[in-house]
Amino acid sequence: MxxxxxxxxxxxxxxxxxxxxxxxxxxxxxxxxxxxxxxxxxxxxxxxxxxxxxxxxxxxxxxxxxxxxxxxxxxxxxxxxxxxxxxxxxxxxxxxxxxxxxxxxxxxxxxxxxxxxxxxxxxxxxxxxxxxxxxxxxxxxxxxxxxxxxxxxxxxxxxxxxxxxxxxxxxxxxxxxxxxxxxxxxxxxxxxxxxxxxxxxxxxxxxxxxxxxxxxxxxxxxxxxxxxxHLVRRVPVPEHVFIYARDLVRASRPNEPEASVMVRRCVSWGAGPRAGQSLILAAKARAVLQGRLHAGIADIRHVAKPVLRHRIVTTFHAEADGIDSDKVIEQLLQDIAAPPERAVERNSRL
Known part of the structure; x- marks a missing residue:
């Protein structure tokens, strides 16, 4: 890639x-x-x-x-x-x-x-x-x-x-x-x-x-x-940002090894691959709307809630405890560390 x-x-x-x-x-x-x-x-x-x-x-x-x-x-x-x-x-x-x-x-x-x-x-x-x-x-x-x-x-x-x-x-x-x-x-x-x-x-x-x-x-x-x-689609994304988006989505699934104890207890269904695609595309759009030539980790974190909140289904026990999908996403953003950032050129090819 x-x-x-x-x-x-x-x-x-x-x-x-x-x-x-x-x-x-x-x-x-x-x-x-x-x-x-x-x-x-x-x-x-x-x-x-x-x-x-x-x-x-x-x-x-x-x-x-x-x-x-x-x-x-x-x-x-x-x-x-x-x-x-x-x-x-x-x-x-x-x-x-x-x-x-x-x-x-x-x-x-x-x-x-x-x-x-x-x-x-x-x-x-x-x-x-x-x-x-x-x-x-x-x-x-x-x-x-x-x-x-x-x-x-x-x-x-x-x-x-x-x-x-x-x-x-x-x-x-x-x-x-x-x-x-x-x-x-x-x-x-x-x-x-x-x-x-x-x-x-x-x-x-x-x-x-x-x-x-x-x-x-x-x-x-x-x-x-x-x-x-079309310009938004051509905005480049560094490899570590792709990895972060993948890890964030996979950690929302209770049956994946990346899932935390909270996710296993509070989530019945996690986000699918389309969520990762939406994270990347929304991050690209946010970056270029702000005049930047590439998307970063901050863009992924900024769009995580609107992208993931309707793709994470919480359990009955979570609802009884007042835990909704937004709280699950907040915990995911705390738990999932960003991978080491590679060198990114200041002007990236669109």
Whole structure:
């Protein structure tokens, strides 16, 4: 496997592209800040998932501006946006679209035409995904994975870029269909949305109860975003960072020799290989958004919770003791030592 020390010097275009992305990111954050008050870590993790080309699950109680945040990001990035409110009676075709029989005005004959569903947008907000039955959830998740929709024997590609943000309400469980662990694994990040601080809540009251509206400027086009997503994929990762991500994931599995006593007692299922891939990709995105030319151990540690929290299933005894997946991850970060760092060139090949 090629490490960063094996790569030649980056080109001037690549260095300039990383610097430009860092500047675009700062402008994007400034525009979002005109509308969204606080929630800095939520915005950072949402944009990390977006530029890493991964989908995000957003968990929080109602009224925390989750929908407003997503629609604001879509508007600032000049992308098409659709919101799907999931309900128990929703069918898969209500999301993906369906074939309907229409008259052909030229021939007078009838033919089937595909009517695209709301999933055909750059950014899709799947609101309260746990309120719809598994059959409809599966239709959405299949489209997320394959990035196309199949109807009537034909495949229809989804727009590029394509980003799904699904929300779950953690306080109302009656009449819901929680996503199985295998389907949760399709999401790169699981982001928790906390209540605002006292100062932030006061500013929310001041800013949102008047007649003024904040105007935001467009910062990036769809073509620029796709190019930046490819740039993130080319960010190099040193060998010791790959090893650290692997060790972190393997230590979360209770049957592995690397597992600690706490993991063996508190975890019934640990994270799979897709978690390691998500750790690396999210770390790459975080690094390049900050204008750096390679990802490091600090990036892995920073994204560990949103990447792993929905991929670690705790036992009944752990839940009874008040130990959730976040506490398990905190212990993993304390227990797993970073491997010896190899020499990393200051300018690494993207």
């Amino acid at each position: 090629m490490t960063t020390t094996d790569r030649p010097e980056p080109s001037r275009d690549e260095v300039a592209a990383v610097a430009a992305l860092g500047e675009d990111y700062r402008r994007l954050r400034a525009e979002i800040g005109k509308v969204i008050i606080g929630q800095d870590h939520v915005i950072d993790e949402l944009l990390t998932g977006f530029f890493a080309r991964g989908h995000v699950l957003l968990v929080g109680v109602p009224g925390l501006a989750k929908t407003l945040l997503v629609s604001t990001v879509a508007r600032i990035l000049s992308l098409s946006f659709r919101r799907i409110q999931f309900t128990p009676d929703m069918m898969p075709s209500d999301i993906t679209g369906t074939d309907i029989l229409q008259d052909d005005p030229e021939t007078g004959r009838r033919r089937f035409s595909f009517i695209a569903g709301p999933i055909f947008a750059n950014i899709v907000l799947a609101d309260e995904i746990n309120r719809t039955p598994p059959k409809t959830q599966a239709a959405l998740l299949e489209a997320m994975q394959e990035r196309h929709v199949t109807a009537g024997g034909s495949s229809y590609p989804l727009p590029n870029p394509f980003f799904v943000l699904a929300t779950q309400n953690p306080i109302e469980q009656e009449g819901t269909y929680p996503l199985p662990e295998a389907q949760l694994d399709r999401f790169m990040l699981n982001v928790t949305v906390p209540y605002p601080t006292a100062a932030e809540e006061l500013e929310i009251l001041r800013r949102t109860t008047g007649d003024e509206t904040q105007e935001t400027a467009v910062t990036l086009s769809a073509e620029q975003i796709v190019a930046l997503q």
